[in-house]
Amino acid sequence: MNTHDLRHRLRSLFQRSAVERELADELAHHAALRGPLRGADAVAEACRDARGVGPLETLARDLRWSWRSLFHAPGFTIPALLTLALGLGASVATYSAADSILLHPLLYPQADRLVLLRERLPMLSAAPLRVSLPDVPLMAEAGTAFTGVGASVVGKMDLSGQGAAERISVGHISSSLFPLLGVAPALGRGFTASEDHPGPHVAILSDSFWRAHFAADPNVVGRAVRMDGSAYTVIGVMPRQFQYPPAGLARYGQPAALWVPLQLTPAQLADVGDDFDYAAIARLRPQATIGEARAQMHAAAKAILDMWSAKAGPLPGLKLEVVIDPLAGQVVAETLPLMRLLFLAAGLLMILSCANVANLFLVRAAGRRREWAMRSALGAARGRIVRQSLTESALLALLAAVAGLVFAQFCLAGLAAVAPSTLPQFQALHLSSGGFGFAALLALAIGPLCGALAARSAAGDGLESALRSASPALAGSSRDARWRAALVAAQVALAFTLVCGAGLLIRSFRSALAGGGGVDAGGRTVATIALPHLEYADPANVAAWADRLRADLARQPGIESVALATNQPTNDNWDHTFTVEGRAQPPGAKLPDAQSAEVIGPYFRTLGIPVLQGRGFTASETAGHAAVVIVSATLARHYWPEQNAVGRRLKWGAADSHSPWLTVVGVVGDVKGEALDQPVSLTTYSPYRANCTADAPYQICGTLNLTAHSALPEAVVASQIRRVVAGIDPSVPVTGVQSMASLLDDSLVPRRFNTLLISFFGIAALLLAAIGLYGVLAFVVAGQRKEIAIRIALGARPASVLSTTLRRGLAWSCAGVIAGAAIAFGSRNLISGLLYGTPALDLSTWSATGALIMVTAVFACGLPAFRASRTDPQSVLRQG
Amino acid sequence: MHANPMPRLDLPQGTLDLLILKTVALEPRHGCAIADRIAQISAGAVQIPPGSLYPALHRLERRGWLKPQWGTSEANRKAKYYALTAAGRRQLEAEAGAWKRLTWAVGEIMESN
Numbered sequence: 001m002n003t004h005d006l007r008h009r010l011r012s013l014f015q016r017s018a019v020e021r022e023l024a025d026e027l028a029h030h031a032a033l034r035g036p037l038r039g040a041d042a043v044a045e046a047c048r049d050a051r052g053v054g055p056l057e058t059l060a061r062d063l064r065w066s067w068r069s070l071f072h073a074p075g076f077t078i079p080a081l082l083t084l085a086l087g088l089g090a091s092v093a094t095y096s097a098a099d100s101i102l103l104h105p106l107l108y109p110q111a112d113r114l115v116l117l118r119e120r121l122p123m124l125s126a127a128p129l130r131v132s133l134p135d136v137p138l139m140a141e142a143g144t145a146f147t148g149v150g151a152s153v154v155g156k157m158d159l160s161g162q163g164a165a166e167r168i169s170v171g172h173i174s175s176s177l178f179p180l181l182g183v184a185p186a187l188g189r190g191f192t193a194s195e196d197h198p199g200p201h202v203a204i205l206s207d208s209f210w211r212a213h214f215a216a217d218p219n220v221v222g223r224a225v226r227m228d229g230s231a232y233t234v235i236g237v238m239p240r241q242f243q244y245p246p247a248g249l250a251r252y253g254q255p256a257a258l259w260v261p262l263q264l265t266p267a268q269l270a271d272v273g274d275d276f277d278y279a280a281i282a283r284l285r286p287q288a289t290i291g292e293a294r295a296q297m298h299a300a301a302k303a304i305l306d307m308w309s310a311k312a313g314p315l316p317g318l319k320l321e322v323v324i325d326p327l328a329g330q331v332v333a334e335t336l337p338l339m340r341l342l343f344l345a346a347g348l349l350m351i352l353s354c355a356n357v358a359n360l361f362l363v364r365a366a367g368r369r370r371e372w373a374m375r376s377a378l379g380a381a382r383g384r385i386v387r388q389s390l391t392e393s394a395l396l397a398l399l400a401a402v403a404g405l406v407f408a409q410f411c412l413a414g415l416a417a418v419a420p421s422t423l424p425q426f427q428a429l430h431l432s433s434g435g436f437g438f439a440a441l442l443a444l445a446i447g448p449l450c451g452a453l454a455a456r457s458a459a460g461d462g463l464e465s466a467l468r469s470a471s472p473a474l475a476g477s478s479r480d481a482r483w484r485a486a487l488v489a490a491q492v493a494l495a496f497t498l499v500c501g502a503g504l505l506i507r508s509f510r511s512a513l514a515g516g517g518g519v520d521a522g523g524r525t526v527a528t529i530a531l532p533h534l535e536y537a538d539p540a541n542v543a544a545w546a547d548r549l550r551a552d553l554a555r556q557p558g559i560e561s562v563a564l565a566t567n568q569p570t571n572d573n574w575d576h577t578f579t580v581e582g583r584a585q586p587p588g589a590k591l592p593d594a595q596s597a598e599v600i601g602p603y604f605r606t607l608g609i610p611v612l613q614g615r616g617f618t619a620s621e622t623a624g625h626a627a628v629v630i631v632s633a634t635l636a637r638h639y640w641p642e643q644n645a646v647g648r649r650l651k652w653g654a655a656d657s658h659s660p661w662l663t664v665v666g667v668v669g670d671v672k673g674e675a676l677d678q679p680v681s682l683t684t685y686s687p688y689r690a691n692c693t694a695d696a697p698y699q700i701c702g703t704l705n706l707t708a709h710s711a712l713p714e715a716v717v718a719s720q721i722r723r724v725v726a727g728i729d730p731s732v733p734v735t736g737v738q739s740m741a742s743l744l745d746d747s748l749v750p751r752r753f754n755t756l757l758i759s760f761f762g763i764a765a766l767l768l769a770a771i772g773l774y775g776v777l778a779f780v781v782a783g784q785r786k787e788i789a790i791r792i793a794l795g796a797r798p799a800s801v802l803s804t805t806l807r808r809g810l811a812w813s814c815a816g817v818i819a820g821a822a823i824a825f826g827s828r829n830l831i832s833g834l835l836y837g838t839p840a841l842d843l844s845t846w847s848a849t850g851a852l853i854m855v856t857a858v859f860a861c862g863l864p865a866f867r868a869s870r871t872d873p874q875s876v877l878r879q880g
Numbered sequence: 881m882h883a884n885p886m887p888r889l890d891l892p893q894g895t896l897d898l899l900i901l902k903t904v905a906l907e908p909r910h911g912c913a914i915a916d917r918i919a920q921i922s923a924g925a926v927q928i929p930p931g932s933l934y935p936a937l938h939r940l941e942r943r944g945w946l947k948p949q950w951g952t953s954e955a956n957r958k959a960k961y962y963a964l965t966a967a968g969r970r971q972l973e974a975e976a977g978a979w980k981r982l983t984w985a986v987g988e989i990m991e992s993n
Contacts, residue, residue: 029953043930
């Protein structure tokens with residue numbers, strides 16, 4: 001290529017309009033002398049090729065042409081773009097969510113080498129427990145496959161000296177934990193091994209605590225935090241993203257605001273075989289396998305049992321197993337079913353939107369057969385036509401990918417906003433680079449896919465016949481018609497599947513809400529009162545304080561009754577093992593256990609829990625240490641089947657424990673202890689003073705849940721509670737003041753989230769199917785205008801035209817509903833785990849879904865059908 | 881338009897470029913005039929359809945052998961004239977020499993026994 005050639009090419013490229021004008025002038029001159037030029041387009045095209053503009057120019061020209069053609073057909077472009085953007089956006093958002101939740105659930109370096117150690121005691125529970133602290137050193141000793149074993153427990157401490165009294169979540173951690181996680185403080189230092197033993201109080205702050213309480217002071221190291229009346233010297237601040245325990249490990253507590261050393265006192269180390277409350281986390285050495293570690297933990301379990309029997313005497317039949325699981329797997333375990341469902345829903349929506357777009361392309365291709373036939377006859381090469389139609393679809397897919405990314409960003413922001421905080425990583429959701437790649441890949445695949453369908457139609461051998469046929473050949477070939485019908489039916493089928501899933505979840509939500517949790521929520525206001533450890537270390541003081549609160553509150557206008565308890569509906573927190581008198585307990589078998597509620601005041605009346613047998617506590621019983629207990633109906637049925645539980649006896653712990661026998665004086669209705677959509681808890685109720693003795697865990701006895709029954713509005717009662725508590729002791733924090741109804745409702749936050757997500761997919765699918773039905777039927781009607789006009793001219797009534805057209809659309813929909821029901825039936829196991837009180841084959845949901853789809857179909861098909869029935873034969877036939 | 885005393889000929893590959901260059905060697909001409917001139921000299925035996933003519937002109941222009949000039953044609957319209965460039969003249973001489981040798985060789989072969 002010489003310089004002249006290059007100059008020439010550049011001029012062709014950059015002064016395109018001038019060159020084009022010159023070419024047009026030249027050919028016009030020829031036409032002026034010789035009459036119209038046959039195949040002028042082809043000649044011009046050949047000249048452009050001769051100028052050697054190259055593939056770049058051709059691409060630019062095709063893109064320009066595609067842009068114009070898309071721009072001039074908004075009836076096609078807008079639905080196609082929206083449809084694709086919706087499908088792409090949802091897929092990208094789901095992919096990004098999966099990327100951060102499933103693939104990177106832990107923000108620690110090389111998190112796949114981290115494992116969680118737990119202890120399984122078949123006698124206590126079938127599920128693995130957290131670990132007992134004195135066992136951790138034995139695990140570390142045996143576990144040479146680990147770089148180390150770290151232990152932690154999360155507790156609450158009262159923060160003072162910085163604004164209002166506040167109870168914060170504090171992580172007690174061994175010095176080995178943070179190095180093992182692979183995260184160093186951003187400021188200051190970590191804990192040293194010497195700080196594992198009792199010594200000066202030191203603390204490491206989380207980034208958020210540092211910002212909230214120290215205004216991100218870079219010189220914070222050396223300053224003090226006052227907790228539970230003691231000063232803790234700040235020695236470090238963790239990096240911004242760091243959290244421990246990681247979200248998703250709900251059993252190990254909320255992510256802590258700050259951390260203090262887990263100091264192993266000799267007393268703690270001596271307390272063997274008890275307090276299975278600790279997290280034990282280890283990191284596998286680079287070459288070590290989890291199998292090696294399992295073998296070593298087998299040895300550790302033996303050593304632990306030896307230690308226990310050395311302290312407590314022989315333990316016949318006691319079995320212990322140290323269970324190792326990858327930490328990441330434990331974190332995502334609860335989110336997995338949801339993610340699986342999300343993936344399925346996003347995939348279906350993506351397929352649906354592709355089907356919709358393919359259909360729109362087919363319809364458009366059929367509409368343009370004449371145009372293409374004309375261009376072909378005028379000399380445009382068939383390859384050019386196919387290339388242009390491919391360019392057009394690629395351009396559309398590209399635009400959709402951009403719109404889809406924007407939409408995905410919105411989806412993720414929305415997701416993060418409504419997600420419950422227990423879901424790991426949902427707060428840190430962002431579009432991953434993988435998400436971008438995924439969108440690009442999808443767009444590249446979808447463009448040619450949809451384009452290929454249209455191009456196949458264009459390049460088919462029907463072009464000349466399209467021109468030759470007398471009527472505008474809108475209907476396309478019968479092969480295309482079959483494709484279109486199948487695609488529309490497929491869309492309806494996918495929409496059925498998604499809507500049915502959403503319907504089942506909505507029904508589950510409603511039935512969870514309708515259950516009511518076993519209490520009467522009307523007119524009940526709840527609050528949580530955390531009594532500062534220092535002043536109220538003795539539960540007797542707590543009880544005295546609570547009595548005063550009850551008396552003061554009862555004097556407020558409108559208050560009917562007040563009661564307090566260590567737990568709250570949907571917020572169980574104390575599990576007691578017990579022995580039933582006269583019930584054989586095989587050695588080594590699991591002891592019965594139940595949630596334990598310690599109550600002050602007329603608890604059952606205040607919460608509206610029905611007393612089914614016997615009686616509630618008397619005032620003297622709740623004020624004292626009476627050896628009485630009240631059990632929930634399910635517990636009574638379980639342990640005293642077919643007999644009256646009242647008058648029977650049970651005791652805490654094993655049969656040989658020193659606890660006294662407690663007489664059952666009443667049986668009360670079941671209460672939902674975890675959440676409205678969880679099974680009822682087996683519960684025992686005891687007078688507060690009887691169970692909360694000086695050696696009882698302060699974590700539980702020091703926090704009281706108040707319920708007040710009043711006819712006044714919740715806001716009034718809330719301010720009464722706050723005023724009365726502040727009047728007794730202003731340093732006592734009151735939290736969680738809300739109506740009982742909203743407390744119960746809160747327990748459904750994760751379920752509401754799932755339901756919202758799947759409903760979004762359901763609505764989107766329904767919308768897409770409606771667009772698909774409308775688009776295709778409208779197109780068919782347009783193609784048959786002449787036929788319809790003739791029929792009307794020959795006397796057909798508009799009603800019969802309407803019903804003929806409508807029937808066609810509804811036949812597609814019916815086929816779709818049947819196919820959809822088959823898909824939904826085949827995939828029912830995917831959703832059954834997420835349902836509550838609703839069978840996966842719930843007849844009413846399935847029929848309601850079918851009805852909803854058909855009603856939507858009637859609307860979507862009704863408009864084109866109505867338009868067809870209003871065809872004016874005169875004007876149509878006159879057009880020729 | 882023209883009488884056709886001779887049957888129409890199909891041009892061998894590459895000949896069209898040579899004919900065009902030769903036709904504009906004397907004076908710049910526009911597309912129609914080039915086609916007319918070739919038809920006239922060949923007594924109608926060589927008819928160049930516009931679908932071949934114009935792309936060929938653009939190709940020669942790209943190679944730098946023809947130079948476009950804008951003028952007013954006999955029909956009193958703006959027309960694109962093509963003039964031979966110096967490179968075009970060299971190309972014409974080379975091609976013409978090659979053509980003469982080729983036709984001589986072909987003639988010799990055809991007339992041999």
